[in-house]
Amino acid sequence: MNKPLRRISLFCGLLVLALLIRTNWLQYVQAEELSTRKENRRVQIAQYATERGNIIVQGQPVTGSAVTDGSDFKYKRTYIDGPLWAPVTGYASQAFGSTQLENIDDGILTGNDDRLFFDRTIGMFTGEKKQGGNVVTTLNAAAQKAAYQQLGNKKGAVAAIDPRTGAILALVSTPSYDPSRFAGFSKDDGKAWRELNDSEDKNLVNRALRETYPPGSTFKVVTASAALENGVVTDINAPTDTAEPYILPGTQTPMVNHASNCEKATLNYALQVSCNSVFANMGDKVGRDKMVDMAQKFGFNSTIDTPVRAFASVYDKNMSKDGNAQSSIGQFNTAATPLQMAMVTSAIANDGKLMKPYMVDQLTAPNLDVIEKHEPQEMSRPLSAANAQKVQKMMVNVVENGTGTPAKIKGVTVGGKTGTAQHGEKNAKRPYAWFISYAELPDGSSPVAVAVVVEDSDASREDITGGGLAAPVAKAVMEAVLKNNKG
Amino acid sequence: MSVVTNTTTIGAIELPSRRNTELLLLAFAVVIPIFAYANVGLSIHGKLPPGMLTYGLGLGVLAGLAHLVVRRYAKYADPLLLPIATLLNGLGLVIIYRLDQSERLQNLAKRQFGGFTESAPRQMMYTALALALFAVVLLVLKDHRVLQRFTYISMAASLVLLILPVVPGLGADVFGAKIWISVGGFSIQPGEFAKIVIAIFFAGYLMVKRDALALASRRFMGLYLPRGRDLGPILMIWAMSLLVLVFENDLGTSLLFFGMFVIMLYVATERTSWIVIGLLMSIGGAVVVGTTASHVKVRVTAWLDPFACYSKSGACEQVGQSIMSFGSGGVLGTGWGQGNSDLIGFAANSDFIFSTVGEELGLSGVMAFLLLYGLIIERGVRTALAARDPFGKLFAIGLSGAFSLQIFVVAGGVMGLIPLTGMTMPFLASGGSSVLANWVLIAILIRISDTARRPAPAPAPSPDSEMTQVVRPS
Numbered sequence: 006m007n008k009p010l011r012r013i014s015l016f017c018g019l020l021v022l023a024l025l026i027r028t029n030w031l032q033y034v035q036a037e038e039l040s041t042r043k044e045n046r047r048v049q050i051a052q053y054a055t056e057r058g059n060i061i062v063q064g065q066p067v068t069g070s071a072v073t074d075g076s077d078f079k080y081k082r083t084y085i086d087g088p089l090w091a092p093v094t095g096y097a098s099q100a101f102g103s104t105q106l107e108n109i110d111d112g113i114l115t116g117n118d119d120r121l122f123f124d125r126t127i128g129m130f131t132g133e134k135k136q137g138g139n140v141v142t143t144l145n146a147a148a149q150k151a152a153y154q155q156l157g158n159k160k161g162a163v164a165a166i167d168p169r170t171g172a173i174l175a176l177v178s179t180p181s182y183d184p185s186r187f188a189g190f191s192k193d194d195g196k197a198w199r200e201l202n203d204s205e206d207k208n209l210v211n212r213a214l215r216e217t218y219p220p221g222s223t224f225k226v227v228t229a230s231a232a233l234e235n236g237v238v239t240d241i242n243a244p245t246d247t248a249e250p251y252i253l254p255g256t257q258t259p260m261v262n263h264a265s266n267c268e269k270a271t272l273n274y275a276l277q278v279s280c281n282s283v284f285a286n287m288g289d290k291v292g293r294d295k296m297v298d299m300a301q302k303f304g305f306n307s308t309i310d311t312p313v314r315a316f317a318s319v320y321d322k323n324m325s326k327d328g329n330a331q332s333s334i335g336q337f338n339t340a341a342t343p344l345q346m347a348m349v350t351s352a353i354a355n356d357g358k359l360m361k362p363y364m365v366d367q368l369t370a371p372n373l374d375v376i377e378k379h380e381p382q383e384m385s386r387p388l389s390a391a392n393a394q395k396v397q398k399m400m401v402n403v404v405e406n407g408t409g410t411p412a413k414i415k416g417v418t419v420g421g422k423t424g425t426a427q428h429g430e431k432n433a434k435r436p437y438a439w440f441i442s443y444a445e446l447p448d449g450s451s452p453v454a455v456a457v458v459v460e461d462s463d464a465s466r467e468d469i470t471g472g473g474l475a476a477p478v479a480k481a482v483m484e485a486v487l488k489n490n491k492g
Numbered sequence: 493m494s495v496v497t498n499t500t501t502i503g504a505i506e507l508p509s510r511r512n513t514e515l516l517l518l519a520f521a522v523v524i525p526i527f528a529y530a531n532v533g534l535s536i537h538g539k540l541p542p543g544m545l546t547y548g549l550g551l552g553v554l555a556g557l558a559h560l561v562v563r564r565y566a567k568y569a570d571p572l573l574l575p576i577a578t579l580l581n582g583l584g585l586v587i588i589y590r591l592d593q594s595e596r597l598q599n600l601a602k603r604q605f606g607g608f609t610e611s612a613p614r615q616m617m618y619t620a621l622a623l624a625l626f627a628v629v630l631l632v633l634k635d636h637r638v639l640q641r642f643t644y645i646s647m648a649a650s651l652v653l654l655i656l657p658v659v660p661g662l663g664a665d666v667f668g669a670k671i672w673i674s675v676g677g678f679s680i681q682p683g684e685f686a687k688i689v690i691a692i693f694f695a696g697y698l699m700v701k702r703d704a705l706a707l708a709s710r711r712f713m714g715l716y717l718p719r720g721r722d723l724g725p726i727l728m729i730w731a732m733s734l735l736v737l738v739f740e741n742d743l744g745t746s747l748l749f750f751g752m753f754v755i756m757l758y759v760a761t762e763r764t765s766w767i768v769i770g771l772l773m774s775i776g777g778a779v780v781v782g783t784t785a786s787h788v789k790v791r792v793t794a795w796l797d798p799f800a801c802y803s804k805s806g807a808c809e810q811v812g813q814s815i816m817s818f819g820s821g822g823v824l825g826t827g828w829g830q831g832n833s834d835l836i837g838f839a840a841n842s843d844f845i846f847s848t849v850g851e852e853l854g855l856s857g858v859m860a861f862l863l864l865y866g867l868i869i870e871r872g873v874r875t876a877l878a879a880r881d882p883f884g885k886l887f888a889i890g891l892s893g894a895f896s897l898q899i900f901v902v903a904g905g906v907m908g909l910i911p912l913t914g915m916t917m918p919f920l921a922s923g924g925s926s927v928l929a930n931w932v933l934i935a936i937l938i939r940i941s942d943t944a945r946r947p948a949p950a951p952a953p954s955p956d957s958e959m960t961q962v963v964r965p966s
Binding site: 007008009010011014017018020021028036040044045046077 | 900
């Protein structure tokens with residue numbers, strides 16, 4: 006009987022061998038994948054097992070950690086002025102995952118990042134608890150607060166950039182939410198989460214980065230830049246050949262002007278009073294492809310990682326001639342995020358050089374060593390310095406004498422542009438009010454460019470001009486940055 | 493005992509009894525779990541666990557007594573079986589203690605049953621009982637061949653044991669599997685005992701019938717097919733294991749019995765055709781049951797891709813959790829008490845106890861455990877090879893074959909290698925029946941190996957030898 010016995014013993018050995026191979030497969034080959042699966046709660050448990058690092062604005066943390074009594078998670082995320090900073094921080098919730106900086110820099114915040122390996126190893130020997138690193142942002146607390154307060158209970162968004170570096174100074178979206186409300190795992194957290202998700206106000210959407218609006222007349226600065234760069238206009242004070250009424254190319258439809266004296270108006274005057282006909286004409290003369298080109302140099306048609314990803318703004322590449330003319334005044338298919346319009350403004354204010362927008366200045370280790378520092382990068386040069394200064398001149402004129410007077414700041418050169426974008430079926434919905442502007446220091450450089458959008462305001466249709474609703478918000482932000490710049 | 497005391501010319505050369513080797517190994521088998529126990533306490537509570545001394549002494553005394561019994565009553569037994577079983581049992585106790593400390597499992601028990609009771613003390617008690625039973629088996633069973641007498645009684649007994657869980661009023665349906673009976677507050681899993689009893693029947697039956705089965709056959713397509721009347725009992729066993737599967741929702745036990753039978757049949761008849769027939773029959777049975785019985789289908793779906801149905805089905809979640817547990821352990825594991833294998837929740841310390849090994853001791857720990865099990869199997873097979881009587885050979889290979897199938901089915905199930913079945917890891921898992929039955933199994937293997945290695949009794953002094961005495965120089 007011994008021959009079959011030996012075979013059976015081989016068979017039993019194969020069974021054990023199969024198990025050995027399987028465990029190697031699971032615990033070595035697939036270990037990484039299995040231990041980081043989204044179903045694997047250990048990921049969240051590890052995330053909240055130690056005190057999370059903080060997100061820092063001008064030296065002050067805007068986040069914190071609190072000890073919880075739950076069995077799974079030792080710490081819970083807390084937020085200081087949650088609604089104010091939510092568009093920057095995002096949220097880190099035990100039950101509902103994390104977004105934005107909390108998500109992108111999770112490795113640093115939890116201390117699990119490979120670059121913190123050395124710190125962890127040291128900690129193992131000194132017996133120190135594992136700590137998370139910090140994320141130091143570029144934001145300006147005063148500007149952020151000014152924007153948030155000025156928007157009040159209106160729906161809207163603000164994005165402000167330092168044109169010289171691309172550093173994001175303010176990023177506000179209202180109505181906002183308090184990420185502390187659903188940071189935990191309890192029933193109340195779940196309730197708050199559902200409430201926010203079902204809310205018609207879309208509280209969880211970061212309007213400054215992830216909502217695109219038709220930019221309306223603010224887009225005219227892009228069209229003006231394209232006209233100057235492509236030689237359609239060389240002298241901003243020379244009359245253009247715009248007819249009144251201006252008929253959209255290839256159609257019988259006249260372009261409606263809300264301003265007067267637009268016939269043959271100069272570019273400067275057209276921007277001052279916001280003539281639709283002149284800019285539709287200019288856009289048509291530049292041509293669709295050149296317009297697309299200019300818009301893309303300003304950042305349209307691609308997503309932007311700040312590192313939080315901003316949605317792509319749109320300038321349609323395949324539209325007809327009349328569509329292009331309409332798009333040149335920021336209607337039709339054109340859509341932009343507030344960040345995008347702030348970038349346009351910043352490029353013009355920075356003499357034609359667009360800096361890549363960013364909101365994380367440094368990542369630091371728990372011992373405050375700098376792990377990573379952002380160096381300002383040039384993104385593109387949409388227009389020459391000379392042409393940029395021409396556009397600046399026109400934008401200053403808008404604030405001095407045109408539709409943008411509410412943004413005037415005493416003793417400071419401010420350039421801006423209003424916008425009123427129609428939307429909805431047959432433009433029946435309340436329009437969006439826009440305002441973009443920048444402020445200049447005495448040395449000619451600009452420390453701030455800002456874009457403001459206010460959605461469906463309750464004010465009546467005629468009242469919604471960017472100047473009336475959005476300009477004061479922009480003004481408050483610019484003032485806050487200027488004050489900060491002096492002191 | 494000196495053999496060459498009489499006047500025979502050729503004496504049996506005495507094999508070393510290896511009892512001292514066993515004692516040394518046993519010392520390790522007791523010390524390692526004690527360190528593990530201390531480790532759990534230190535990592536979870538930051539201090540040595542209560543009852544270090546009692547636990548250590550308890551395990552030491554139990555192992556020591558078992559050793560003394562073996563030394564006295566099974567002197568030539570295999571020296572590895574007792575230490576390995578002790579080590580596995582000791583580490584099993586530590587894992588159960590560790591899972592008792594899990595807040596998550598405590599809360600789960602409070603929510604589901606309104607209270608939480610620790611499993612470790614109960615398991616300790618069962619271990620003591622099991623070692624007592626181990627001693628009793630060695631004391632009573634002086635020679636395993638005695639069991640041959642109970643061939644047909646064993647068959648009846650195993651049938652009764654298998655049927656018990658479906659008897660109304662006695663059987664208990666625990667989460668869909670009807671493999672338990674409850675008697676006076678105790679839950680017993682008769683299948684664990686049936687495993688041993690049925691091996692007695694198979695061994696006895698096949699020993700008698702092996703020639704008929706092997707020789708009286710017709711050749712057909714290169715295979716020797718048995719006669720119809722010899723096929724009868726085999727078909728009955730096959731039908732029985734299918735019935736167990738259908739009525740008790742117990743895939744594991746049915747696989748175990750059938751597999752054990754095929755192995756023993758093959759060994760008894762030396763006919764490969766039995767393996768082929770056995771495989772065909774089990775595949776046929778598996779396909780029929782797999783496509784008709786819903787609970788088996790659920791298990792198969794969970795096995796194919798646990799994450800595809802993770803949030804929808806409890807079975808998928810269990811398998812997924814278990815696999816993630818293994819994956820999260822990585823090569824070295826998290827260390828005792830620092831894993832989150834308790835996320836599996838229900839049955840964490842019984843069916844899924846091996847996942848805790850995977851997470852906390854890592855790949856290296858799992859391989860060590862698998863090799864320990866592999867060693868038990870190897871010693872079992874070796875015992876079968878060494879046994880001098882066909883009954884002993886069949887019995888030993890049946891038990892070791894069943895043991896290896898059980899390891900494969902349980903570990904393979906929690907590792908997602910094969911569909912999950914409701915069986916428990918021998919010696920590790922919490923549960924009295926399993927511990928008792930497996931210690932009996934070890935006792936029987938020790939008895940057979942003792943008989944196998946025992947030197948042949950010295951030939952009786954022959955009266956003739958006086959006349960042909962060799963003249964020794966002196």
